[in-house]
Amino acid sequence: MLEFSILFPSILGGLTTGAVYALIALGLTLIYGVLHIINFAHGAALMVALYAVYLLKSHFGIDPYLALPIVVPGMFALGYALQRGVINRASHGKDENILLVTLGISIVLENLALMAFKSDTRTIETAYTLSTVQIGPAFIALPKLVAFGGALVASTLLLLIVHRTDLGRAIRAVAKEKQGARLMGIDVDHVYAMSFGIGLGCLGAAACFLLPAYYVNPQVGSGFVLVAFTIVVLGGMGSFAGALLGGLLIGVVESLCGLFLGESLGQIGIFAIFIAVLLFRPQGLFGARA
Amino acid sequence: MNHRRTFIRQTAAAASALAFPLVGGAQPKAVKVGILHPVTGALAFSGQQCREGAMMAIEDINKAGIKSMGGAKLEVLLGDAQSTPQAGTAEVEKMNEAGVSAIVGAYASAICLATTQAAAKYNLPHVVDIGVADQIVTRGLKNTFRFGPGYAVCAQVAVNNLHVLNTVAGKPAKTVMIIHEESLFGTGTANLLARELPGFGFEVKEVVKHANPTRDFNNIVLRMKSINPDIVIPANYYNEYALLVRTMQQQKVVPKAIYSVLGGAASSYKFLKEFPDAANGIIDCNHWFNPKDKRAAELRKRVEAKGLFFTYEIFNTYTAVRLLADAIERAKSADRAAITAALAGSTFSDHFMPYGPTKFVDGQNTGAQPLMTQVLKGDIKVIVPRDYREVDPVFPLK
Numbered sequence: 001m002l003e004f005s006i007l008f009p010s011i012l013g014g015l016t017t018g019a020v021y022a023l024i025a026l027g028l029t030l031i032y033g034v035l036h037i038i039n040f041a042h043g044a045a046l047m048v049a050l051y052a053v054y055l056l057k058s059h060f061g062i063d064p065y066l067a068l069p070i071v072v073p074g075m076f077a078l079g080y081a082l083q084r085g086v087i088n089r090a091s092h093g094k095d096e097n098i099l100l101v102t103l104g105i106s107i108v109l110e111n112l113a114l115m116a117f118k119s120d121t122r123t124i125e126t127a128y129t130l131s132t133v134q135i136g137p138a139f140i141a142l143p144k145l146v147a148f149g150g151a152l153v154a155s156t157l158l159l160l161i162v163h164r165t166d167l168g169r170a171i172r173a174v175a176k177e178k179q180g181a182r183l184m185g186i187d188v189d190h191v192y193a194m195s196f197g198i199g200l201g202c203l204g205a206a207a208c209f210l211l212p213a214y215y216v217n218p219q220v221g222s223g224f225v226l227v228a229f230t231i232v233v234l235g236g237m238g239s240f241a242g243a244l245l246g247g248l249l250i251g252v253v254e255s256l257c258g259l260f261l262g263e264s265l266g267q268i269g270i271f272a273i274f275i276a277v278l279l280f281r282p283q284g285l286f287g288a289r290a
Numbered sequence: 291m292n293h294r295r296t297f298i299r300q301t302a303a304a305a306s307a308l309a310f311p312l313v314g315g316a317q318p319k320a321v322k323v324g325i326l327h328p329v330t331g332a333l334a335f336s337g338q339q340c341r342e343g344a345m346m347a348i349e350d351i352n353k354a355g356i357k358s359m360g361g362a363k364l365e366v367l368l369g370d371a372q373s374t375p376q377a378g379t380a381e382v383e384k385m386n387e388a389g390v391s392a393i394v395g396a397y398a399s400a401i402c403l404a405t406t407q408a409a410a411k412y413n414l415p416h417v418v419d420i421g422v423a424d425q426i427v428t429r430g431l432k433n434t435f436r437f438g439p440g441y442a443v444c445a446q447v448a449v450n451n452l453h454v455l456n457t458v459a460g461k462p463a464k465t466v467m468i469i470h471e472e473s474l475f476g477t478g479t480a481n482l483l484a485r486e487l488p489g490f491g492f493e494v495k496e497v498v499k500h501a502n503p504t505r506d507f508n509n510i511v512l513r514m515k516s517i518n519p520d521i522v523i524p525a526n527y528y529n530e531y532a533l534l535v536r537t538m539q540q541q542k543v544v545p546k547a548i549y550s551v552l553g554g555a556a557s558s559y560k561f562l563k564e565f566p567d568a569a570n571g572i573i574d575c576n577h578w579f580n581p582k583d584k585r586a587a588e589l590r591k592r593v594e595a596k597g598l599f600f601t602y603e604i605f606n607t608y609t610a611v612r613l614l615a616d617a618i619e620r621a622k623s624a625d626r627a628a629i630t631a632a633l634a635g636s637t638f639s640d641h642f643m644p645y646g647p648t649k650f651v652d653g654q655n656t657g658a659q660p661l662m663t664q665v666l667k668g669d670i671k672v673i674v675p676r677d678y679r680e681v682d683p684v685f686p687l688k
Contacts, residue, residue: 006516008539013508070624118330119372121503121529140542141508215505226530258509264472268510 009138010259011252016144018251019151020206023242024159024224025231027202033238034175034195037098038089042228043221044106045200047113047205049075050216057124057211064124064208065146072204079200083193106221121217129212147209154205155244158198162240171195175238188221226255227267230274236287246285301500319363321356321624321642323348323614326395326405327607331373332502335528336554340397340419341368346592346604347611356615358622364615371396375404382408391624392617394415394610397603398527399423399441399475406434408470415617415630419452419610420577420603422552427653435633435650436576436612438606438643439658441475441552445482447660448551448575451674452521453490455685462686463520463546468497469510471526471533472629479551481523487566495519507537514538518547522687524553531555535568546686550574557670558661560599566648569665573673577602578661581672581680583642610639613648616640644678 031039032121052071056062062070082105091097131142162168173181174191214220230251235242250270258266266272277284291628325344328337348364355361367385371378378401385393392415402421409416410431418426427436443666456463468483470476477499484494495517495620498510511534514522522538522545524531531554547569550556556574579586587592589608590600598604617632618624638648646657662674664683673683 008510010291010509010512013340013506027647118334120330120334121332123505130536130540141540158637215503217503255509262498263504263510 005137007256008136009140010255012135012138012140013144014236014250014252014255015189016140016148016251018248019148019155019257020210020247021224021227021231021251022244022247023151023154023202023206023209025228025235025247026155026240027199027206028225028228029232029235029238029240030158030162030171030195030202032232035098035192036095036104037085037196039199040099040103040225041082041105041109041198042199042203043223044109045075045079045225045226046207047202047216047218048078048109049200049204049219050211050220051113051117052204052215053207053211054122054124055125063126064211065150068205068208070274071208072201075204075207076197076201078197080193080197082200083194083196083285084189087196088192100200110218110221117218118182119218123126123215124211126212139212143209143212150205150209154202155240158202159240163225165189167194194266227270230270232284233274234277234284236284239284239286242284242286306532314357318355318360318362320363321359322365322367322383322388322390323611324367324388324390324393324395325369325611326381326385326393327397328367328373328378328401329372332529333373333527336601336603337371337373337397337602339598340395340607341595342591342596343604343607343609344394344597346589347608347615347648348535351612351615354617357435358619362624364618369395371398371401373398373401375401375424376406377415379408381405382414386412386414387630389416391626394607394614397607398473399426399478402426402475403474406431409433413626413630415614415626417610417614417631417633418679420423423478423575424654425478425560427440431653432634433630434653435613435655436634436653437610437638437645437648437655437658439660440654442482443480443658444552444575444660445479445486448482448549449486449490451550451575451662452487452492454463455683463492465493465495465517466494466521466523467514467517467519468523469526470497470499470524471502471530472499473502475552476525483523483551484524492521500526500530502527504528504533507534507540510534511541511543512637513536514543514545515541522548524548524555524556526549526556528558528561532561532565532568535572536565538574539568546688548572550576552576552660557665558601559597559670560601560669562665562668563599566668569584570668571665571684573662573664573683573685574660575660577606578644578663579605580642580644581678585642586642589642605642609643612641669687 027040031037053064053067056067087101090101128142132139133145170186170191231246235246255271256268257269303338327340352363355363369381378396382405394417395401397420400423402418406416410433415433420495421618422441424440424442468480484497487494553574555561556572557576562569616638617629621628621632636648649656661672663670664673671680673676
């Protein structure tokens with residue numbers, strides 16, 4: 001069981017899954033870091049994005065990768081509208097309200113999906129679904145490799161936006177000191193909505209990379225949202241580098257646990273790490289000390 | 291005079307009633323029948339196939355109606371078990387309220403276990419169409435009848451024949467890996483196999499279970515690579531079966547045989563059409579029709595004309611509904627107790643399954659048996675037993 005030819009493919013497979021986890025967690029950590037919103041609707045929003053990719057493929061024959069320029073802006077717009085139109089208005093500035101509002105949004109979205117698509121598990125077939133690439137002794141599915149590359153590129157883009165652009169500077173300013181940012185002439189409401197939009201845009205990208213090797217049903221998001229929260233805690237709340245490395249690490253842990261403990265118990269390792277981090281390093285790997 | 295007029299009036303009324311049977315209540319009352327399957331959720335494909343089979347049987351039966359009841363038609367109430375036992379039970383409650391005379395369903399073992407129990411409360415006869423777990427018919431429920439074989443019989447037949455095939459080939463296979471889905475059907479089948487195989491000199495290296503749905507079999511196949519079993523035995527539903535075999539193909543794992551027991555895709559024309567390379571050589575011990583019966587070939591043509599695949603879900607449920615109609619015919623009544631009694635004493639023989647004489651003992655048809663098939667040269671052919679054999683088996687594959 002411990003031969004290189006078995007461990008190596010498993011670790012590689014974990015890294016490819018982890019990259020997508022990281023992308024999902026980046027969206028979550030951005031929303032948390034700036035808005036201090038614990039976004040319970042993150043999983044449901046991912047589900048919406050997956051259905052969008054599914055519908056584009058099944059009705060219009062658009063390849064999931066070519067759907068990126070449609071789904072990412074679409075999810076961004078949805079996020080912007082949700083934050084400005086619903087979350088901001090309904091929360092009246094109280095954090096506990098925001099928690100409930102996002103939870104409510106997730107319930108509404110999941111049930112709308114249940115109404116529209118029933119509880120069926122749907123998949124898409126593409127010409128490359130079963131193609132593999134050989135790396136040393138490992139055969140990695142092509143869609144997973146693309147997902148790995150795509151998720152890393154998307155994460156890099158996000159980091160560039162946050163660190164190099166005016167919008168990024170504004171986001172960081174609002175995250176640090178909301179009142180001060182407002183006094184400097186930053187439109188705080190706009191920055192909030194932009195952050196939420198970008199967070200959901202990340203999900204749009206994740207959905208495009210995920211679906212060729214995965215499935216969608218109305219409950220699909222809940223599995224991811226727990227993992228994403230673990231990654232955010234592991235990497236440190238609001239830390240982008242932490243989310244990226246945390247995602248990759250969690251992916252590998254999940255894959256190895258699946259290999260050794262059996263597929264049904266694969267996620268045990270993730271939650272063991274979650275508890276260990278909370279006990280011994282509550283600020284996370286890259287988080288600032290409280 | 292009066293008499294004559296009355297006579298004419300009555301004759302005219304009778305004649306018009308004959309000519310227009312819909313007028314004046316001459317049409318016998320329809321018999322309500324519940325058709326219950328998981329048509330949404332993880333088992334949606336199989337559930338929909340079952341429903342198609344049932345509806346085709348109803349269509350055939352309703353051409354003449356139930357003759358002993360003046361040509362009464364079967365009126366269908368469709369139910370969706372949503373791939374969970376809870377939803378299945380709720381549908382039984384609804385069907386009971388609606389006054390059905392009997393239920394046919396509910397595909398998956400775990401769902402059948404719940405729906406037969408729920409129906410038993412109302413003494414409502416329940417014909418199980420697939421549901422291979424033997425717990426379904428061993429709980430002493432008087433309302434439950436299963437026409438097809440259970441998993442104990444299937445596992446026994448599979449193990450015996452594996453031993454024969456292996457012995458004839460000079461015992462090339464020694465080790466086995468079993469991969470099964472985690473609900474009642476897969477777990478029960480895997481336990482039976484793991485218990486029986488060592489008695490025939492096979493070493494069961496590993497028994498792995500997985501959830502429904504599973505979208506990634508890479509880890510399981512990596513384990514397989516490390517164990518390197520001679521024979522891989524899958525017991526799971528269509529989607530997972532297909533993905534498992536395709537992942538084995540991707541990872542270039544080729545055992546001496548893929549030997550399925552009630553494999554969800556092993557003897558499926560759908561799988562064969564979509565992935566002919568992955569399907570090639572796969573052996574399966576499963577529900578199958580008598581390949582020499584013309585009626586099976588005719589039904590297959592009709593099913594394929596609808597753009598559907600002739601899978602075990604379709605022909606098993608088709609036969610199950612015919613079995614029920616036969617019982618209603620002999621019960622001459624829509625009464626639940628009368629139908630239950632007719633099912634219990636059924637000698638139903640007007641079918642194309644490769645079974646012995648129909649005889650129900652504690653709700654199980656003792657004549658039922660599975661057949662062994664193998665995918666060879668792009669078609670699914672019966673290899674065992676000899677009476678139904680179409681081609682000689684190829685074992686081992688490499």
